[in-house]
Amino acid sequence: MYKYNDFDTAFLAERNAQFRAQVERRIDGSLTEDEFKPLRLMNGLYLQLHAYMLRVAIPYGTLNSDQMRTLALLAEKWDKGYGHFTTRQNIQYNWPKLRDVPDMLDALAEVGLHAIQTSGNTIRNVTSDHFAAAAKDELTDPRPYAELIRQWSTDHPEFQFLGRKFKIAITGSSTDRAVTKAHDIGLRMVERDGVAGFEVIVGGGLGRTPLIGKVIRDYLPQADLLPYLESVLAVYNLLGRRDNKYKARIKITVLENGIDTIREMVEERFEERRKAFDGTDQQLLEEIKAHFTPPKLRGGNVETYLTAYDADPVFRSWADTNLAAHRDDNHAIVTISIKAHGQTPGDATAAQMRGMADLAEEFGYNELRISHEQNVILPHVHKSDLPALHAKLKEHGLATANVGLISDIIACPGMDYCALATARSIPVAQEIASRFDELKLEHDVGHLQIKISGCINACGHHHVGHIGILGLDRAGVENYQITLGGDATETAAIGTRTGPGFAYDEIVPAVERLITAYLSLRDSAEETFLQTYRRVGMDPFKAALYPEAQKKVA
């Protein structure tokens, strides 16, 4: 993975020293909150409902064991013993004290981590496929490009004061695990005449106007990546609305001007900008690539794995849900669920983080990933190690076999932490997971993504959930709207609203009715919820959700 060079290290040290001085000046009264707020936001420090919140970037979701241990240290020393992994490959600490934040940032810098551009109207943390460099279906490792974009965008003078925040996601696989179509810019590696380049998608996004991005370039040569991105951002900077915060995203620019106009303008600028690039970026890319050489995978047979798979049903059930195909047949990609039934989705304790760091060292070539689905991944594990790994995960309470199932819920912090929320998300997720665990239906129901947001900003991705739940405030009480049919993959789709929302104590039973309806509607156990929905449409689900309304019609 990418190692900070002297320049990067010095840059972080200087940034942190600056911030330390700013915090001092706020505390001694020389800075007002109005002066200090933009400075703290530039360093990932928010003020939330009950306390401050520090958001730390995990670039393209990749960590080594030392970095994970530092995340644990922060949780233990300066927070309440846990951290919250988000849908944007960040970790959030919910209880830091203002005075401690500079120390936290210094500790992070020691292992090459930071909180820069995790807030503000800039290019945010570039996210990527959490199975990068391990997935069987991958064309090229997308992370060197993500790192190139990060270096180019960090403190880029032209893009520090955009109309709004700007999010880029990149994938190197045909299966989209990075939700590229719901980002300001999505980049997908594609091949033309045997040469890998990018399909460029712009104008996707969730929030109050959810939109699927449009292809602006079906093939961009790799060497043109930065000048092309610059051109897209320059056009957005020029045309993007600034009169209304909600209309300031590039998705609205694309919607209002049309993709063809945007494309023409981008191509025009691209012609000029490309000339300014003298190849330094390509040299840099080569240097970056050298840091992403894949681990030397070891050989050996997989007997222990096959034996355990046959003999131990608990191991088998975990292997069936939590493993994914690795490009090397003797290895597997392991997703560690941090969604134990009834726990807060995405939370890990300091002890669990350390445990995962140790396991990555022992079994996983020292690599960890954070997924946008709020889980942790060991991308390379030799299959013969899986039984031992599974046993140790159990000791840490990390062996829940539910990846991709109904309790593997994405939930934003909602009104339990977030100042923007209109209702809670976390307890709803906890109750759904516990309920289906009680019913022992989870494995029978199969692949199903429930995603919950506590307000229309849609951090919890509800628009692209097979079942999406949006928490709202209806006349001073929590109310939950359901959408169906959303999809976060390469066949991305925005879900459709079912009808009136449900009160807090009605939402779990409503989800249960949806699942019961699905179980009776599906063709076979192989037909997933999403497939059934696509085949039968909304009506039978609506009937299950609103039985009273049906009676009135009849």
Place this chain on the structure above:
Amino acid sequence: MPRPFTPKIITANDLLEGDVIYFTDTNSWSRELQEAELIEDEAEAQLRLLEAEKDALRVVGIYLTDAKSGDNGPEPTHFREDFRRTGPSNYRHGKQEAAANV
């Protein structure tokens, strides 16, 4: 037609801790909503807000919010303020934790 004024309290977060705090009738800040000053008059509310804002260097995000009179002092009328006075639902953190430590 202007909406009738409803009683208010003044709330903010502590600068150093981030903790939720309330403005009292003795011009100090308390961690307990019950100790907040309940302001029944609209003009008075604006004056009290100005008074509270004198502390803007020590506190963050001062605002007026609805409350009603209860048996032991003011109570929230909206669930958001109810959560702010207690803490998150998933752990007994925030004010719930402080209470548990007594």
